[in-house]
Amino acid sequence: MSGILASMIDGLLIGSVYGLAAMGLSLIWGVMDVINLTHGAVIALGMFGMYILFAAFPVNAYLLLLPVIAAGLLLGLLIYWIAVHWVIGRSQLSSLLSTFAVNMMIIGIGTAIWSTSPYNVNFTLRGITVGAYTFDGNHLAAAGAAVIIGLALELFLYRTRPGKAIRAVADNREAAELMGISSTMVLALAFAIGIALAASSGALVSTLFPFTILSGAGYQMKSFVVTVLAGLGKPLGALVAGVLLGLLEGAVTPFIAVSWIPLIEFGLFVVVLVAFPKGIFARATA
Amino acid sequence: MILRRPVFWLILVFAALMAFVPLHANNVSMREDLILVAIAIILASNLNLMIGYTGYVNFGHIVFYGLGGYVGLYLATVRSWNLVLAALTAGLVVSLFALALGMGILRLRGAYFALATIGVLQAVQSFVANFDPWGRSTGMYVAFDAYERLGGARHALWTTYFLVIGVMALSMILSLGIKISKFGLGLFAIREDEDAALVLGVNTTVFKAIIYSVSAFLPAVAGALMFYKNGMIDPSIAFEFMLSLEGIVMLMLGGKGTVVGAALGGGLYEKLRSYLLTSPKFSNFQLVIAGGLLLLVVLFAPGGLIGWLYRLVPRARKVIE
Amino acid sequence: MTPLLEVSGVSKRFGGLQAVSDVSFSLGEREILGLIGPNGAGKTTLFNVVNGVYKADKGTIKFAGEDITNRPPNEVVHLGLARTHQIVKPLQDMTVLENVTVGACFGREYLALQPARKVALEVLERVGLAKSAEMSARSLTIAGKKRLEVARALAAHPKLLLLDEVLAGLNPTEITYMIGIVRDIRDSGISVFMIEHVMQAIMSLSDRLVVLSFGQKLAEGHPEEVARDPQVIEAYLGDPDIAEKLKEND
Numbered sequence: 007m008s009g010i011l012a013s014m015i016d017g018l019l020i021g022s023v024y025g026l027a028a029m030g031l032s033l034i035w036g037v038m039d040v041i042n043l044t045h046g047a048v049i050a051l052g053m054f055g056m057y058i059l060f061a062a063f064p065v066n067a068y069l070l071l072l073p074v075i076a077a078g079l080l081l082g083l084l085i086y087w088i089a090v091h092w093v094i095g096r097s098q099l100s101s102l103l104s105t106f107a108v109n110m111m112i113i114g115i116g117t118a119i120w121s122t123s124p125y126n127v128n129f130t131l132r133g134i135t136v137g138a139y140t141f142d143g144n145h146l147a148a149a150g151a152a153v154i155i156g157l158a159l160e161l162f163l164y165r166t167r168p169g170k171a172i173r174a175v176a177d178n179r180e181a182a183e184l185m186g187i188s189s190t191m192v193l194a195l196a197f198a199i200g201i202a203l204a205a206s207s208g209a210l211v212s213t214l215f216p217f218t219i220l221s222g223a224g225y226q227m228k229s230f231v232v233t234v235l236a237g238l239g240k241p242l243g244a245l246v247a248g249v250l251l252g253l254l255e256g257a258v259t260p261f262i263a264v265s266w267i268p269l270i271e272f273g274l275f276v277v278v279l280v281a282f283p284k285g286i287f288a289r290a291t292a
Numbered sequence: 293m294i295l296r297r298p299v300f301w302l303i304l305v306f307a308a309l310m311a312f313v314p315l316h317a318n319n320v321s322m323r324e325d326l327i328l329v330a331i332a333i334i335l336a337s338n339l340n341l342m343i344g345y346t347g348y349v350n351f352g353h354i355v356f357y358g359l360g361g362y363v364g365l366y367l368a369t370v371r372s373w374n375l376v377l378a379a380l381t382a383g384l385v386v387s388l389f390a391l392a393l394g395m396g397i398l399r400l401r402g403a404y405f406a407l408a409t410i411g412v413l414q415a416v417q418s419f420v421a422n423f424d425p426w427g428r429s430t431g432m433y434v435a436f437d438a439y440e441r442l443g444g445a446r447h448a449l450w451t452t453y454f455l456v457i458g459v460m461a462l463s464m465i466l467s468l469g470i471k472i473s474k475f476g477l478g479l480f481a482i483r484e485d486e487d488a489a490l491v492l493g494v495n496t497t498v499f500k501a502i503i504y505s506v507s508a509f510l511p512a513v514a515g516a517l518m519f520y521k522n523g524m525i526d527p528s529i530a531f532e533f534m535l536s537l538e539g540i541v542m543l544m545l546g547g548k549g550t551v552v553g554a555a556l557g558g559g560l561y562e563k564l565r566s567y568l569l570t571s572p573k574f575s576n577f578q579l580v581i582a583g584g585l586l587l588l589v590v591l592f593a594p595g596g597l598i599g600w601l602y603r604l605v606p607r608a609r610k611v612i613e
Numbered sequence: 614m615t616p617l618l619e620v621s622g623v624s625k626r627f628g629g630l631q632a633v634s635d636v637s638f639s640l641g642e643r644e645i646l647g648l649i650g651p652n653g654a655g656k657t658t659l660f661n662v663v664n665g666v667y668k669a670d671k672g673t674i675k676f677a678g679e680d681i682t683n684r685p686p687n688e689v690v691h692l693g694l695a696r697t698h699q700i701v702k703p704l705q706d707m708t709v710l711e712n713v714t715v716g717a718c719f720g721r722e723y724l725a726l727q728p729a730r731k732v733a734l735e736v737l738e739r740v741g742l743a744k745s746a747e748m749s750a751r752s753l754t755i756a757g758k759k760r761l762e763v764a765r766a767l768a769a770h771p772k773l774l775l776l777d778e779v780l781a782g783l784n785p786t787e788i789t790y791m792i793g794i795v796r797d798i799r800d801s802g803i804s805v806f807m808i809e810h811v812m813q814a815i816m817s818l819s820d821r822l823v824v825l826s827f828g829q830k831l832a833e834g835h836p837e838e839v840a841r842d843p844q845v846i847e848a849y850l851g852d853p854d855i856a857e858k859l860k861e862n863d
């Protein structure tokens with residue numbers, strides 16, 4: 007019994023990182039109706055960003071999140087101008103394919119530089135022991151960082167002018183433009199934040215598990231699952247749904263072979279998508 | 293009538309050339325190159341039925357190819373069936389699977405459907421990787437005696453090649469046949485505006501499920517033939533996500549929604565890829581180049597090569613379908 | 614004689630909004646029935662319930678003797694009830710001819726491709742779009758797109774045509790032309806149920822009128838009676854001249 011509990015707590019901690027990744031996807035999707043297929047590649051870049059930074063500055067890895075986020079914002083602006091700006095207002099297929107094209111390019115370049123062999127960030131925080139359990143220090147720190155970043159985004163969206171502009175554009179782009187909000191600036195900003203969130207989640211994952219340039223794909227898939235569970239454009243909902251997914255993983259891990267987990271997750275994804283196309287939480291509030 | 297379409301005869305001539313040029317030259321390496329071109333054309337043409345005709349992006353189209361490979365290989369080796377029968381059965385089984393699946397996921401529209409297809413691909417792949425009768429993650433091998441039944445390995449490889457060329461020709465003819473039919477008109481209406489199509493009387497649910505299922509058939513047959521030729525199959529090569537995505541690149545490159553475009557894109561992309569893979573300078577950058585190409589096409593020439601031709605010579609629309 | 618369309622006690626609610634509430638009326642063969650009411654009265658919603666785009670919460674709809682309540686739109690067309698959209702929905706990247714051929718192919722007679730194309734050409738001639746047959750639907754003007762909507766619905770060879778504001782956004786010449794088309798449709802034996810805001814037109818075209826306000830049926834009858842109905846006048850935002858305006862068009 008204690009095994010399940012420990013596994014679930016661990017799942018909960020990792021789930022908050024899934025949630026952070028999904029927040030990025032959900033924000034972009036909700037604000038500009040673009041399904042950002044560079045998501046997985048950017049998560050992988052976040053991992054390697056952390057790897058490079060930590061190799062250069064071997065300080066507390068979690069401090070290095072700040073430069074990763076900054077680089078993520080810049081990368082987001084770049085991707086926006088290359089692949090997204092031109093297809094805003096065109097069919098969803100266009101943005102799906104254009105972001106996917108960038109995904110291919112990032113993975114291609116990444117593979118050329120780092121091949122597809124595994125890397126890891128060699129940084130360990132001391133765990134915390136409560137009674138019979140010892141909680142892994144890195145897992146705790148990563149979860150804490152994810153929650154802090156998530157709450158910071160929520161504050162940004164609800165308490166600052168640019169944040170309110172993003173919500174206004176998400177709500178009704180035309181009306182927001184009539185109110186004098188430049189939708190291009192707002193879309194670019196939202197995209198950049200979404201990318202920075204993805205990159206930071208990748209950076210957090212790199213402190214937990216070994217990774218390759220292809221590792222982002224799995225987290226991208228989890229982000230889709232989480233976003234669909236939470237419903238679009240609800241970043242905080244995505245964080246919660248991410249934690250739920252982590253809990254679920256933690257709860258089933260002790261009982262079945264690891265190789266079955268993808269089947270359960272993707273099966274769940276398709277079923278939830280078909281049953282609740284607008285998200286489980288969306289239906290409850292409608 | 294399909295026989296009155298110039299493209300129909302073009303397809304036959306093209307297929308005949310593909311079949312007889314390597315045979316005449318007795319050139320095995322040319323044959324191996326061309327079989328990949330044919331597979332690319334099969335995948336792109338059938339994917340076109342969904343993306344180009346119906347407007348539904350299927351990121352997981354390769355599922356049909358891989359499942360066809362598995363069912364075909366299982367029947368042809370474990371059950372010792374005749375290859376053609378095994379391949380056709382694989383096609384049927386996979387089509388039925390697609391029909392059942394389509395009834396569920398085709399309730400989703402636009403990007404939601406596209407996402408679901410990624411989920412389906414991953415779910416099927418992880419199922420097969422855990423499925424004992426199909427050898428879990430190690431996959432299955434073709435025993436040598438399976439080739440013996442086709443008159444030895446050498447003969448068997450040529451036979452498979454001709455069969456694949458046949459499937460390629462059928463794929464293109466199927467695309468053409470659907471394009472000029474009432475069924476095709478209904479699909480185009482769905483692509484343009486699904487709600488309007490429904491109000492105009494198109495049974496969108498049934499149409500979508502049928503085309504999804506039809507688009508599974510020939511890729512599955514081709515998968516059965518191809519993995520039989522290769523002699524082995526495992527979950528990572530059967531359900532390679534990358535190949536699924538390259539199918540989309542091919543289609544966009546040639547021009548979605550057109551019979552010739554799908555084939556042209558498939559053929560060109562495959563030639564480009566094999567050039568890049570063998571070139572020492574670019575072998576690492578195959579993905580980068582494919583991605584760049586896709587981006588350029590999506591941003592600047594959404595109609596692909598054929599779309600560009602249509603704009604240059606509007607009358608071409610009537611001939612090059 | 615049983616009416617062609619019989620709507621009884623139909624209601625439709627969206628969340629907290631009662632869009633249509635307990636509406637009943639009927640429509641006879643070869644009749645033009647007008648549907649008017651202020652914006653947001655639930656007119657288009659009523660159309661959507663009648664042709665099956667929305668499911669009715671309550672009530673029944675009978676068409677040509679068959680219960681079509683909650684039948685999907687594609688089946689409703691096969692029975693002979695076609696419609697146009699207020700916000701036009703052309704199949705943009707297909708030609709005008711192809712658009713109309715879709716209507717004929719999947720309409721009441723479920724024609725094969727060749728005969729459907731013939732029907733489509735005839736219909737295009739009827740609505741004055743024959744010259745644009747090979748153009749892409751995208752390139753039509755708004756007036757052209759409105760006519761395309763009518764042509765597509767007409768190609769289905771319906772017994773009853775629902776026209777949703779086919780005159781909106783047209784200039785006077787185009788309006789006159791479209792009124793001619795509607796009359797021609799009725800003369801060819803097809804009943805018409807139309808939503809319209811252009812009052813002159815609806816008053817002169819309709820045999821009878823139904824007035825909706827806040828989802829409820831306010832009045833029904835001959836256009837002149839309806840125009841004198843104080844409740845109707847009230848509904849049109851207390852415009853005291855409305856009665857005059859409505860009357861002078863007769």
